[in-house]
Amino acid sequence: xxxxxxxxxxxxxxxxxxxxxxxxxxxxxxxxxxxxxxxxxxxxxxxxxxxxxxxxxxxxxxxxxxxxxxxxxxxxxxxxxxxxxxxxxxxxxxxxxxxxxxxxxxxxxxxxxxxxxxxxxxxxxxxxxxxxxxxxxxxxxxxxxxxxxxxxxxxxxxxxxxxxxxxxxxxxxxxxxxxxxxxxxxxxxxxxxxxxxxxxxxxxxxxxxxxxxxxxxxxxxxxxxxxxxxxxxxxxxxxxxxxxxxxxxxxxxxxxxxx
Numbered sequence: 001x002x003x004x005x006x007x008x009x010x011x012x013x014x015x016x017x018x019x020x021x022x023x024x025x026x027x028x029x030x031x032x033x034x035x036x037x038x039x040x041x042x043x044x045x046x047x048x049x050x051x052x053x054x055x056x057x058x059x060x061x062x063x064x065x066x067x068x069x070x071x072x073x074x075x076x077x078x079x080x081x082x083x084x085x086x087x088x089x090x091x092x093x094x095x096x097x098x099x100x101x102x103x104x105x106x107x108x109x110x111x112x113x114x115x116x117x118x119x120x121x122x123x124x125x126x127x128x129x130x131x132x133x134x135x136x137x138x139x140x141x142x143x144x145x146x147x148x149x150x151x152x153x154x155x156x157x158x159x160x161x162x163x164x165x166x167x168x169x170x171x172x173x174x175x176x177x178x179x180x181x182x183x184x185x186x187x188x189x190x191x192x193x194x195x196x197x198x199x200x201x202x203x204x205x206x207x208x209x210x211x212x213x214x215x216x217x218x219x220x221x222x223x224x225x226x227x228x229x230x231x232x233x234x235x236x237x238x239x240x241x242x243x244x245x246x247x248x249x250x251x252x253x254x255x256x257x258x259x
Contacts, residue, residue, distance in 0.1 A: 003019050003029050005054070025060045027063045034092075035091045061132070082228045092117045092118065096210075103124070115177075122193065141230040149220070242254060
């Protein structure tokens, strides 16, 4: 793998996003490698998966070069790209073994999505979260499908529509983070939690995860299908093109207020 480091040790699969020079921003290759790492965890004998980020960020969302290319894509290319992100989120959500996100610093947009989709999210006080898509003309459709189930409709609306960033303590209050641990103790706490989980019955935990997924499957499948289409449509709008251009040019967007 080129953008993700996978290390299996003592029953724990460490999956580390390894593009520190790009703040672990998501590109297609990284998405594929993350999917492979999550899907292959159980077959490799992992009892727990830990997701982490190398360098100064957990994950900064989509890479700027991906954003630059979007204005030139066809409708079908937008649909394929949206489906790709959907498959990444689903592979993490559907991982058969318990998953832990170790969030040391910023996890923005898709990075917040990855952090919250793990079974456990352990963050340092320096961690920062935010569903910032609306600030650049995106529709946070895919992450929204999961977010409503995690925090409820009212809270999800507030986070997605405001597009504001929020710290680890607020994420803890909202239920998106399980624990906030000082940076110098973060890895040790994650290792302790992994050890606690490995004392449980593997089959019981697999069955529990499958049951919880099955209870949400119908609603979530329908929501994700709508989300992929909403993403495709939104990426062909004037607001999307203006939002991305403004973001890349580091200026305030001039939104179309006539629609």
